[in-house]
Amino acid sequence: MVALARKTLVYEWRKFLPAALAVAFSGLLLLMMTALMFGIFSSAGVYVSRSAGDIWAGYPGTQTVELGRPVPRDTEIWLRMDPDVVQVEPFQWIDGDWRGPVERGSVSVFVSGIDPAPGGLMFSHALSLEQRARLSEPGAVIVDEADLPKLGLAIGGDATLNGKHVRIVAAATGLRALGGVNIVTSIATARSLVADPAERDNVAYYLARLAPGADPEVVRERLAAIAASHRFAVWTHDEFAYNAATYWMFETGAGLGFLFLAGVVLIVGVVITSQTLFAAVASSVREYAMLNALGAGVAALRRVILEQAFWVGTIGVVIGSLFSVSLAAIAHGQDVPIAFDYIAALACAALVMAIALISGLLAVGAINHLEPANLLR
């Protein structure tokens, strides 16, 4: 079989290049949107993703860390009773009112009270041992570097938090939360910030570390049976991080906005790709008419065009991937919050192939009314 579709594509590549580029840039746009969205919303799960615990226990129905409510104190006991649990630590989570320099007014902040011990689980991926040690001083807090300007202070700066004096002893990276400034302190300091003495010992979460080799899913199921009747719930580390990201994505409308934008990209991609593909096909319409006169059926000719659309899509995906990789490298260098996920990348590739094939179906219109009789003049 003479490979008409491929040979024409190679020989007349200039005609087909715009279509392949349209596919490539649609793919690039889709992938970058996805990566940005995952990048931004993965900071919603920063409390979870930057910590080491395998199991989280919290108030039943909690969607994301920011929505935590106090859990019964015996929760810690139930966790410790599980044979696979080797470490349990409390995580205090309270709202705070930050007053730094006078001209900044007050800033709403989230206060994370953690166990500053060297083997502590909470924020173990974000804080160095030295930083943890400094949290042991009463009133010591650590914030994300990027939040320092927002607070109007440098390291060593003093401020008032819920009416108590605190000092920024260090700045770390990777503590940035979505929707507010994250202030990390020791659990002792956090307790001192709670005004009502009756609520001082309330804890919103407990983190548990499991023995090496234990399956978190199995432990979660075992604990869930107990939790249901004791007013707490348990999640695995990955599950809780995922819940946080999806909660923010859809609760804030950003997820819907993203889907809407993806739809727009899809339509724009199809319009541009099909137009350029149509023009490329239309330029060969006399040759197709000749083949039809010689008896090649219109269906066979349509297949040639769809095959060309398929190759245009494939080339577009390859070009788009190359662009994406280079752009991602640049973005990482500039601290742009992007996160790649191979399933999302595959979904983007599938969507742009769909753009190419839909465009192929539309470009078939160029030969739908093929009249070989018009070749006679």
Added chain:
Amino acid sequence: MAALVAESITKSYTTGKVEAHVLQGMSLSLSDRELTLVLGPSGSGKSTLLAILSGLLKPDSGSVSALGEDLWKKSRADLEKFRLEHTGFVFQGFNLFPALTALEQVMLPLDYLGLPPHAVRNQALASLEEVGLASRAHLRPIELSGGEKQRIAIARALAKKPQFLFADEPTSALDSVNGKNVIDALHRVARVYGATVVCVSHDSRLAADSDRIITMQDGRILSDIVQNGAAHPDSPPPLETH
């Protein structure tokens, strides 16, 4: 033997409010092993006649019978199949795919016949041999002269050994030497393969190499002469010209 018979075919086109009667009840029968030349000025209806005879254009009324089958009673798919199996075309524009070599141009229609790959290649090479271009088989259209391109188009048309070969102004883009080569090739197709060859042209130089010459004017046959000088039995009585 009459391989192609047209009876009372009419065709008119409407452009705006003007209706042009291009063919006005034409009847005609064409024999195999003959090269029939249809001559006439522009607008005489000769190309329309060719389109209708070859199964490319449906007449308003009348019938066309080829190999005993009524062409215009067939569905589009059946008509495509009939053309695939029995009909070759050579058009004024060569309509070659720029991306394909001469050999591939000729192989392409054979592929659609469903022949095995080696048969496709052998038949295509033999056909290029027939038009004297076997040595140019690997070249693309851009590397070929006009005359060579038209001979490739002829090779493409006759590779499947069609019973019918229709040519529309095949020499109009060519100089006299190349034009002569092309008409010789068409003539050989009629003689060697026994095909019914119909060639439409306004180039009266081709008359010397034709078996039968039909002259048209205003949608009617003006004269119909077989090359031994006698009028064809189908020929209408001479029209009075003013």
